[in-house]
Amino acid sequence: MGNQKLYKGSLQTIILKLLESNDKMYGYEITQKVKELTKGELKITEGALYPALHKLEADGLLDVEVAKVGNRLRKYYKLTESGSKETANKLAEMQEFLKTMQHLVNPKFSLE
Amino acid sequence: MGNQKLYKGSLQTIILKLLESNDKMYGYEITQKVKELTKGELKITEGALYPALHKLEADGLLDVEVAKVGNRLRKYYKLTESGSKETANKLAEMQEFLKTMQHLVNPKFSLE
DNA sequence: TGTGATGCATTAGAAAATTATGTATACATT
DNA sequence: AATGTATACATAATTTTCTAATGCATCACA
Numbered sequence: 141m142g143n144q145k146l147y148k149g150s151l152q153t154i155i156l157k158l159l160e161s162n163d164k165m166y167g168y169e170i171t172q173k174v175k176e177l178t179k180g181e182l183k184i185t186e187g188a189l190y191p192a193l194h195k196l197e198a199d200g201l202l203d204v205e206v207a208k209v210g211n212r213l214r215k216y217y218k219l220t221e222s223g224s225k226e227t228a229n230k231l232a233e234m235q236e237f238l239k240t241m242q243h244l245v246n247p248k249f250s251l252e
Numbered sequence: 253m254g255n256q257k258l259y260k261g262s263l264q265t266i267i268l269k270l271l272e273s274n275d276k277m278y279g280y281e282i283t284q285k286v287k288e289l290t291k292g293e294l295k296i297t298e299g300a301l302y303p304a305l306h307k308l309e310a311d312g313l314l315d316v317e318v319a320k321v322g323n324r325l326r327k328y329y330k331l332t333e334s335g336s337k338e339t340a341n342k343l344a345e346m347q348e349f350l351k352t353m354q355h356l357v358n359p360k361f362s363l364e
Numbered sequence: 365t366g367t368g369a370t371g372c373a374t375t376a377g378a379a380a381a382t383t384a385t386g387t388a389t390a391c392a393t394t
Numbered sequence: 395a396a397t398g399t400a401t402a403c404a405t406a407a408t409t410t411t412c413t414a415a416t417g418c419a420t421c422a423c424a
Contacts, residue, residue: 185414
């Protein structure tokens, strides 16, 4: 919702995590999955998604496989081997970050 | 560390939270406090900090009080009334975001 | 037949950082 | 005396990463 800007920088990690859980996905599917998983809180725009996918592919973290469904085009993405490794790294990084932020802003613990 | 880019978008919230906990602080003090609280994981650069402080001030969320310590200048910032309200909002937003991300990157261990 | 959903993509622009640089004081070490 | 590190402010150029807008095309369905 209002916190849409907070997710800056975590899109790649989100994509990688989804592909780790789902083997292969296509772009539109990713946007819908994120919307569903976050109950509409996070909306991935196409202007962010497609460049991100292209970059991950260019970096060798994703493989593409084009499929035709009816007369419609789909590009299925899946993790390469090095993509799997990078996913583990990025997820660890994210966990660390979440822990740090949790600690920073948690109202229960005042910051001295 | 490597997750330095993940914090994009949360600097304002961090500043506001620190000022909520500490009544008044000056810029350099904020950078040191964040470094200390996060054990060096998060480093606020001046190029990000000062523009952020100026914006918060311009938006009426912070008041400034200039102090001279020895021959050195310090600008102490503290929350205005509307700053306190906004802090509450931003902290709630952040909690929500952290929960969402936690759920996204580790659906197995949801927080709820 | 036109509207919303599906599916790809790019472009212009904004937001929010990093990096580099600048000024100046203070203190400790060589 | 000179050098480096810490303290303390600040800005400018650049980069990263998004949003918003737009475009093309297929498909379902009312």
